[in-house]
Amino acid sequence: MSNMRRMKLTGSYEAPIGTTMYVVNTGDWRYQRPVTIAGKCRKCGLCSLYCPTGSRYEEANAFATDLRYCKGCGICANECGAAAIAMVEEIRT
Amino acid sequence: MSGTTTDDEARVVRPGRIAVIDGNMAAAWGAKLSRPTVLAAYPITPQTPLVEYLSTFVADGELDADMVEVESEHSALSVLQGASLAGARTFTGTSSQGLALMYEPYIRTSTLRLPIVMAIVTREVISPQSVWGGQQDAITVRDAGWIQIYVEDNQEILDSIIMAYKIAEHPDILLPVNICYDGHYLSHVADRVEIPAQEDVDRFLSPYSPSHIKLDPRTPMSVDPLTPGDILMEYRYKHVRAQARAKRVIEEVDEEFGRIFGRPYGGLLERYRLDDASLALITLGSTSGTAKVAVDAARNRGVDIGLIKLRALRPFPREELFEALHGKAAIGIVDRNVCFGWMTGVVYAEVCAALRLLPDQPPLIDFVAGLGGADITFKHYERAISLLQQAASGRTVAEVTWLGIDFEPGEEP
Ligand code: SF4
Numbered sequence: 001m002s003n004m005r006r007m008k009l010t011g012s013y014e015a016p017i018g019t020t021m022y023v024v025n026t027g028d029w030r031y032q033r034p035v036t037i038a039g040k041c042r043k044c045g046l047c048s049l050y051c052p053t054g055s056r057y058e059e060a061n062a063f064a065t066d067l068r069y070c071k072g073c074g075i076c077a078n079e080c081g082a083a084a085i086a087m088v089e090e091i092r093t
Numbered sequence: 094m095s096g097t098t099t100d101d102e103a104r105v106v107r108p109g110r111i112a113v114i115d116g117n118m119a120a121a122w123g124a125k126l127s128r129p130t131v132l133a134a135y136p137i138t139p140q141t142p143l144v145e146y147l148s149t150f151v152a153d154g155e156l157d158a159d160m161v162e163v164e165s166e167h168s169a170l171s172v173l174q175g176a177s178l179a180g181a182r183t184f185t186g187t188s189s190q191g192l193a194l195m196y197e198p199y200i201r202t203s204t205l206r207l208p209i210v211m212a213i214v215t216r217e218v219i220s221p222q223s224v225w226g227g228q229q230d231a232i233t234v235r236d237a238g239w240i241q242i243y244v245e246d247n248q249e250i251l252d253s254i255i256m257a258y259k260i261a262e263h264p265d266i267l268l269p270v271n272i273c274y275d276g277h278y279l280s281h282v283a284d285r286v287e288i289p290a291q292e293d294v295d296r297f298l299s300p301y302s303p304s305h306i307k308l309d310p311r312t313p314m315s316v317d318p319l320t321p322g323d324i325l326m327e328y329r330y331k332h333v334r335a336q337a338r339a340k341r342v343i344e345e346v347d348e349e350f351g352r353i354f355g356r357p358y359g360g361l362l363e364r365y366r367l368d369d370a371s372l373a374l375i376t377l378g379s380t381s382g383t384a385k386v387a388v389d390a391a392r393n394r395g396v397d398i399g400l401i402k403l404r405a406l407r408p409f410p411r412e413e414l415f416e417a418l419h420g421k422a423a424i425g426i427v428d429r430n431v432c433f434g435w436m437t438g439v440v441y442a443e444v445c446a447a448l449r450l451l452p453d454q455p456p457l458i459d460f461v462a463g464l465g466g467a468d469i470t471f472k473h474y475e476r477a478i479s480l481l482q483q484a485a486s487g488r489t490v491a492e493v494t495w496l497g498i499d500f501e502p503g504e505e506p
């Protein structure tokens with residue numbers, strides 16, 4: 001293959017075979033984050049059922065967000081019947 | 094007739110049985126001798142008799158394979174994907190609109206690196222409604238990652254299908270292969286074909302035993318997971334690399350087949366009376382036979398012309414064409430297809446790209462011909478050769494001539 005430079009190849013498979021889970025870091029997509037207003041949360045758990053990334057979890061007094069995979073879609077805030085979640089702009093410096 | 098006649102002294106095996114069979118039967122024999130274990134196909138003109146012949150072989154117990162009757166071409170190739178993933182050697186064939194319906198699994202067959210062999214019994218694409226010859230169907234899918242070999246006669250169909258498995262399953266290649274033969278001109282016309290003995294084919298072609306991709310509960314593999322861009326680029330690169338490597342393997346397999354069975358075909362391309370020629374024609378498929386007769390006639394008149402019969406369209410023999418055509422005074426390409434948007438044929442456009450660095454650029458002329466079952470006649474070739482001579486002598490000749498509908502003022506068909 002005279003027209004090709006040497007490639008740095010990382011996998012040994014010739015055909016598309018999965019060796020590990022390719023984890024997509026959905027946390028990188030977020031431009032806004034859910035913030036739980038502690039006094040309003042009734043701990044009904046609805047937000048954790050609707051969250052597409054499984055990022056809502058239970059804490060002692062309210063539900064909270066695992067920001068590693070929260071993609072900021074706002075579904076939790078939309079579904080919360082107690083209006084206990086505010087979506088706040090994500091600012092990274 | 095292929096220019097590569099059987100050389101009884103050179104070959105290793107005994108001559109095969111002589112039969113007079115059409116191209117579809119030759120393809121069915123090529124498949125049968127390669128011992129596929131799963132077949133699936135949906136009938137479409139002009140491939141239909143191929144399916145009937147294969148079904149007959151299976152029903153009569155002459156071929157130990159499962160023939161899956163499917164409801165569409167999409168299903169035919171999808172069935173073979175599953176079978177190939179389970180380790181089976183597989184075969185199918187299609188034409189024209191059937192190939193179009195098959196496109197989604199077609200592209201996935203090559204990107205999954207499944208060494209399936211499929212005949213494309215080439216036919217014009219519609220519309221206008223047509224069931225006749227043309228190569229637009231196979232040519233249109235040339236960039237879907239398969240190897241594509243085009244053949245000239247019925248013997249070459251049979252032999253090329255056997256060779257196709259050896260190329261497809263080669264550990265450096267692992268790509269599906271199309272053997273493309275002209276609908277009606279070959280598929281429905283009987284010709285003398287030598288059918289090799291099964292034990293000789295068995296010596297040439299060992300059983301398929303995949304390890305690169307397979308569904309096997311004893312060694313589980315996750316096949317085709319969602320793959321992010323950086324890893325996908327790596328797989329694309331490997332696929333392109335396999336196409337590049339296939340050039341060498343096609344030549345090696347052809348050389349080995351020629352040594353054993355006495356019928357070499359030239360690998361990527363056949364050179365016919367080319368080396369001492371100053372003019373060259375390039376053809377693809379069954380029209381090469383007429384072209385050779387026209388080249389012989391022109392030689393008898395003192396015109397020093399030769400021919401390249403292109404066998405491999407994918408991988409495209411760029412370097413080999415460059416080397417073979419270096420120093421020619423004029424080159425004519427016969428295209429049984431069109432390249433929409435280039436206003437030429439596809440082979441012309443690709444040859445232009447391959448030859449772009451030739452010193453003293455020789456004139457390149459395209460001849461679009463034989464679409465939808467229109468014949469490409471001896472007279473057409475005489476006209477093409479005359480235009481090539483004019484171009485070589487410095488006269489300005491149109492870039493494209495549509496043989497059969499395109500005449501100079503005062504010229505008659
Ligand atoms: S849905 Fe609202 S109220 Fe219910 S647990 Fe989640 S944040 Fe709290």
Ligand code: SF4
Pocket residue numbers: 033034050051052053054055056065069070071072073074075076077
């Ligand atoms: S914003 Fe979307 S991803 Fe993040 S916790 Fe709410 S529902 Fe889940």
